[in-house]
Amino acid sequence: MVVHVGLSEVEQDRIFHALAASTRRDILRRTVSEELSVSDLAREYEISFAAVQKHVSVLEEAQLVVKRAAGRERLVRADPQRIAQARVLLAQYENLWRARVDRLDALLAEPIDEPPTL
16 A cells, blocks of 8 residues: 655655664754754764765755755754655554554454364
């Protein structure tokens, strides 16, 4: 079953790929409340500045963050509209799986017919 939220398959794949790494999820969490420079973000991780830039690029490709130039710095902030779309996407998958588990529960709750005695 395909889940539709107004996002193409490519957009959905990019969102899931972006959210697959804990560092990217943390960057997203940190930039929801404030705009941060890539340098400020990089200070918090034990990985190279270039690696943080790559993580930000993956988030940017998924449109989960917006990056803008401010002088020599690149500032990053989360995009609340795209995050809302991702939440809807995840909620639809949750509903899909809950419905499947509910059907399985109902099936398992059905009484088992006793085999005929000989």
